[in-house]
Amino acid sequence: MSEFVFLYSTFPDEASARRVAEALVTARFAACVNIHALTSVYEWQGKLESGAEFAAFIKTRRALVERATAAARALHPYTVPCFLVLPIEGGNDDYLAWARAQTAPA
DSSP: OOSEEEEEEEESSHHHHHHHHHHHHHTTSOSEEEEEEEEEEEEETTEEEEEEEEEEEEEEEGGGHHHHHHHHHHHOOOSSOOOEEEEOOOOOHHHHHHHHHHSOOO
């Protein structure tokens, strides 16, 4: 298993995504968070929904996923937030060294 993962989550607006991103980076649970605008289509409570959302790709260590998820969940506005762990299979050594230095020891 790789040391680093993306913790993926979606938010209803950029402000809430940014609030979570800043909290995770400040707490050193994430090295960096990329926020992207997108459109989601899903079923919620028996009704087809579609709308704008903001996806956060949270770059963190696998060992920090539980702590990062708990911190993000406490700030997340959704009743049922999405938190998916996506593997990072590798990367350039200098970037991974920087990411390691930016995150709390496991």
